[in-house]
Structures are given as C-alpha cells and as structure tokens.
Amino acid sequence: MELLGSTLTATYAHPRPTPTNFLPAISTMTSSYKNRFPHYNLTHSLSLPWRPSTYYKVASNSPNLGPYCTRSQKVSGSTMLPFVSNRTTLFTRYTPDDWYRSNLTNYLESNTSRHNSEKLRVDTSRLIQDKYQETRKTQANSTQNLGERVNDIGFWKSEIIHELDAMIGETNELTDVKKKLERALMETEAPLQVAQECLFHREKRMGIDLVHDEVETELLTEVDIILCCQERMKLHLDKAIAQLAANRASQHELEKDLSDKQTAYRIDDKCHHLRNTSGGISYFCGVERVDATVSVPESWAKFTDDNILHSQSERAASTKLRDDIQNLLVVTANEMWNQFNKVNLAFTNRIAETADAKNKIQIHLAKTLQEIFQTEMTIQSIKKAIKDKSAFLKVAQTRLDERTRRPNIELCRDMAQLRLVNEVYEVDDTIQTLQQRLREAEDTLQSLVHTKATLEHDLAVKANSLYIDQEKCMSMRKSFPNTLRLVGFC
Numbered sequence: 001m002e003l004l005g006s007t008l009t010a011t012y013a014h015p016r017p018t019p020t021n022f023l024p025a026i027s028t029m030t031s032s033y034k035n036r037f038p039h040y041n042l043t044h045s046l047s048l049p050w051r052p053s054t055y056y057k058v059a060s061n062s063p064n065l066g067p068y069c070t071r072s073q074k075v076s077g078s079t080m081l082p083f084v085s086n087r088t089t090l091f092t093r094y095t096p097d098d099w100y101r102s103n104l105t106n107y108l109e110s111n112t113s114r115h116n117s118e119k120l121r122v123d124t125s126r127l128i129q130d131k132y133q134e135t136r137k138t139q140a141n142s143t144q145n146l147g148e149r150v151n152d153i154g155f156w157k158s159e160i161i162h163e164l165d166a167m168i169g170e171t172n173e174l175t176d177v178k179k180k181l182e183r184a185l186m187e188t189e190a191p192l193q194v195a196q197e198c199l200f201h202r203e204k205r206m207g208i209d210l211v212h213d214e215v216e217t218e219l220l221t222e223v224d225i226i227l228c229c230q231e232r233m234k235l236h237l238d239k240a241i242a243q244l245a246a247n248r249a250s251q252h253e254l255e256k257d258l259s260d261k262q263t264a265y266r267i268d269d270k271c272h273h274l275r276n277t278s279g280g281i282s283y284f285c286g287v288e289r290v291d292a293t294v295s296v297p298e299s300w301a302k303f304t305d306d307n308i309l310h311s312q313s314e315r316a317a318s319t320k321l322r323d324d325i326q327n328l329l330v331v332t333a334n335e336m337w338n339q340f341n342k343v344n345l346a347f348t349n350r351i352a353e354t355a356d357a358k359n360k361i362q363i364h365l366a367k368t369l370q371e372i373f374q375t376e377m378t379i380q381s382i383k384k385a386i387k388d389k390s391a392f393l394k395v396a397q398t399r400l401d402e403r404t405r406r407p408n409i410e411l412c413r414d415m416a417q418l419r420l421v422n423e424v425y426e427v428d429d430t431i432q433t434l435q436q437r438l439r440e441a442e443d444t445l446q447s448l449v450h451t452k453a454t455l456e457h458d459l460a461v462k463a464n465s466l467y468i469d470q471e472k473c474m475s476m477r478k479s480f481p482n483t484l485r486l487v488g489f490c
Contacts, residue, residue, distance in 0.1 A: 145270040152297075153265045156304045160258045163311050164251065170318045174240060177326035184329045185233050191336055192226045195219050195343070198473045208458070209354075209465040215346040222339045229332040236324045243318050250311040257307050336386045344477060351469050358462040365455040368448055375445045383440040391429050396423040 094102075203210075274281060284463050295303070323331070399420050406412075 015416075051366070093353050117257060143272065146268060150265065150268050150272050152301070153268060156301070157258065157261045159264060160261065160304065162317075163308050164242055164254050164258065167247060167251050167254065167311055167315050170315050170322070171244060171251070174244060174247070174318050174322050177322060177329075178237065178240065180329050181233050181237065181325045184332065185230060188226050188230055188332070188336070191340065192223065194476055195222045195226070197476055198343075199223075201468055201472045205461075205465050205468055209459040209461050213346075213350060215343070215350045215469070216338070218343045218346045222336075222343055225335055225339050231337065232324055232328065233332075236321045236328075239317075239321055240325075243321055246314045247318055250307075250314045253307050254311055257304055261304070287412055341475070344474075347469055347474055347477070350465065351474075354462055354465050354469070358459060358466065360454050361459045361462065365452065365459065368452050368455060372445065372448045372452065375441060379438065379441045379445065382434055382441060386431055386434045386438070389427055389434065393424065393427045393431065396420055396427060 199216070200217060201218075205211075
C-alpha cells in the first residue's frame with residue numbers, strides 16, 4: 001500500500017531535538033524493539049499539496065516480530081513465572097507496529113479529506129471562470145455573427161445598387177446606335193466578293209497542288225465570318241425592342257429587393273450595436289421559440305444573387321446587342337481585317353513554301369542527275385571487279401584439280417589442300433556478293449530515272465501554282481474597305 005500524510009516526531013524517555021527523518025532514530029528505542037521496525041525515510045514534497053500520496057513511500061519490508069519472539073524464548077521459566085501480571089499486560093497492549101499504522105491511517109484520512117476539499121474549491125473556481133468566459137464568448141460570437149450579417153447585407157446592397165446603375169445606363173444607351181448598323185451592313189459585300197473570287201481561281205491548280213491547304217481554309221473562314229457578321233447585324237435589329245422590355249422588368253425586381261435590404265440593414269445594425277449596458281434591452285420570454293423566418297442564408301443569398309444574375313444576363317444580352325450594333329461595328333471590321341490579314345499571311349506563307357519547294361525540286365533534280373551518273377559509273381566498277389575475281393577462282397580451282405593427280409599416299413589432306421578449298425569458297429562468295437550488288441545498283445538506277453521524271457513534272461505543277469497565288473489572287477487582295485466605312489461612318 002502507499003502511505004499518505006505526514007508523521008509526527010515522538011520521544012520515549014525524554015525530549016530530543018527533531019531529527020531530519022520523521023520517524024525516531026533506532027537508537028532511541030528500547031532494546032526490546034530493536035530489529036522490529038525497519039527505519040524508512042518518508043520523503044515528501046511540499047510543492048505538491050494536491051498529491052499527498054507523494055509524502056510517503058511503501059515500506060520494502062513488513063515489520064518482523066521474529067527478534068522479539070527469539071528473545072522471549074531465551075527467558076527461563078523460573079524468571080517469567082513470578083510476573084504473571086506483567087505477562088498479561090504485555091500481551092494486551094498494542095504493539096508499536098499498530099501504533100505506527102494507526103498514525104499513518106489518520107494521516108491518510110486527513111490528507112484525503114483536505115485533498116478532496118481543495119480539489120472541490122479549485123474545480124468550483126475553475127467552473128465559475130469557465131462559465132463566465134463561455135458566456136462572454138457566446139455573446140461575442142453572436143455579436144460577430146450579427147456584424148457579419150450586416151456586412152453581408154451591405155455587400156448585397158452595394159451589388160444591387162451597382163447593378164441598378166449599370167442597368168439604367170445600359171437601357172438608355174441601347175437605342176442610340178441602330179442606324180450605324182445599316183450602313184455597315186452594305187460595306188461587307190465587297191470583302192465577300194474578293195474571298196469568293198480567290199476560291200474560284202485556286203480551283204485551277206493542277207495535280208498534287210490542288211490541296212485543301214491553309215490558304216483555302218482561311219478563305220473559307222473569311223467567307224463564313226462575313227456571312228456570320230451579316231446575320232448577327234440583322235438579328236440584333238429584331239432583338240433590340242424585346243431587350244428593352246426585359247431590361248425594365250429586371251430593373252423593377254432589383255428596386256424591390258433593394259428596399260427590403262435597406263430595412264433589414266437598419267434592424268440588424270441596431271441589434272449589432274446593443275451591449276449589456278445599452279438602454280432599451282429587456283426580457284422577452286419565449287421569443288427564442290418564435291420562428292418567423294422564411295429563408296436560410298443560402299436561399300437568402302441565392303434570391304438576391306439570382307436577381308443580380310438575371311439582371312446581369314439581361315444587361316449582358318443588352319450590352320451584346322449594343323456592342324454588336326455599336327462596338328461590333330468595330331468588331332466586325334476588326335474580325336474582317338484580322339481574317340483578311342490571316343488570309344494574306346497564309347498566301348504569303350504558301351507562296352514562300354511553293355517557291356521553296358520549287359527550288360528544292362530543282363536542287364534535287366540536279367542531285368538526281370548527278371547520282372544517276374555516279375550510279376552508272378558504280379555499275380561499270382562492279383562489272384570490272386567481277387571480271388577480275390574470275391582469274392583468282394580459275395587459279396584456285398586449277399590447283400585443286402592438279403593435286404587430285406597425286407599418287408597413292410601422297411593424296412594427303414594437308415594444310416595446302418584445306419587452304420585451297422577455302423580459297424575457292426571465298427572467291428566464289430565474293431563473286432556472288434558483287435553480282436548481288438550489281439543487281440541492286442541497276443535497280444537503284446531505274447529508281448533514279450523514275451524520280452527524275454517525277455521531279456520534272458512536279459516542277460511544272462509548282463510553277464503553275466505560283467502563278468495563280470501570286471499573280472491572280474494577291475493582286476485582287478491589295479484593296480479593302482477602310483475601317484471607318486466598316487464601322488458605319490459615312
């Protein structure tokens with residue numbers, strides 16, 4: 001077990017100074033108590049009053065009555081018999097072990113009671129402080145939430161006001177630019193005719209050059225852009241009146257929502273500035289059970305956001321119409337000019353590619369002619385090499401034939417015989433290799449001749465394509481309507 005509490009000093013014969021240990025020194029006990037109670041140092045820490053269990057340590061050995069019993073056995077019967085009353089007193093009294101145990105039990109109970117009381121006081125003080133801080137924190141959170149709500153309402157108010165101003169301005173500007181559109185529509189006919197003429201001339205290309213290249217793609221894109229611009233201009237004229245009515249409906253919804261936001265902002269701002277010392281605060285029993293809300297923050301924000309988004313959508317459509325009538329006059333001019341420049345750039349790149357291809361064909365044609373000459377020379381060299389190797393084969397075979405006439409035992413399969421056989425095989429293999437290479441060279445010569453004819457035909461095709469792109473098409477694309485006329489100005 002673990003001993004708790006603190007001990008008291010004790011004296012047996014006369015008062016002694018308080019020792020450093022809590023239990024009396026062994027030397028102060030009577031001789032009959034020696035070796036009965038071990039001496040323990042009961043350490044304690046005054047810095048930990050809430051842990052009285054640290055005051056004492058468990059004894060490593062239990063008190064032992066052995067020595068006393070041993071002494072009593074040494075006493076003779078003649079000595080003990082006359083003192084019957086002393087014997088009775090000795091066995092009816094408490095032992096020192098009981099005395100110490102009783103003291104320690106009392107110390108333990110005292111420390112436990114004080115510890116529980118101290119713990120209760122500390123916990124109570126902490127509970128009061130925690131609940132106070134929790135209440136303050138709860139009120140601070142409520143105040144913060146009200147402040148955030150006021151900020152949210154203010155944010156949406158500013159968004160609505162901003163959108164209202166933008167919508168009113170957009171509605172006033174929508175009808176100011178319609179006449180410019182009609183003048184710009186007539187100016188789109190000339191670029192359309194130029195693009196169609198270029199497509200017609202490029203159909204006269206020949207052979208492999210009749211390709212769906214980047215130039216043709218850009219020309220088709222140019223035609224589509226011009227037609228698309230014309231369709232958009234016509235469509236926007238029809239949509240302008242309907243868009244004005246939609247703008248006015250969106251404006252009405254925004255004005256109604258703004259009025260509600262202003263009222264809510266005034267109420268929540270008043271609640272946000274209420275304090276414990278503010279005037280006008282009172283008990284309203286049961287008010288927390290009244291739920292008159294009709295929305296949650298998500299649906300509340302979504303309602304205003306939907307109004308703004310609807311207004312923005314209508315305003316965007318109106319802006320698109322106005323831009324397509326006012327700015328699109330510039331946009332269509334820029335689109336047509338950009339596409340016009342893309343087509344011209346594609347023509348320039350294509351002409352450069354064709355000219356480069358033509359030059360490369362001429363270079364390859366010259367190299368092919370040179371290679372044809374070199375291949376013919378190679379064929380002659382191979383034929384000469386085959387003819388030269390025939391003499392070596394004849395010599396080796398003649399030697400072998402002569403050695404077959406050796407008599408009897410002289411027909412020996414000696415080193416010379418083996419080397420001659422290998423020589424015949426090697427020379428024959430060399431001749432076969434050269435003949436194979438001769439056939440390959442002749443095939444290569446035929447391929448070079450075919451390539452020469454192909455290059456000459458392709459050179460004529462490239463010259464025709466250069467004439468169409470450079471002389472016919474690019475000459476028409478030197479003129480284009482100016483920007484002021486394309487944007488609707490006279």
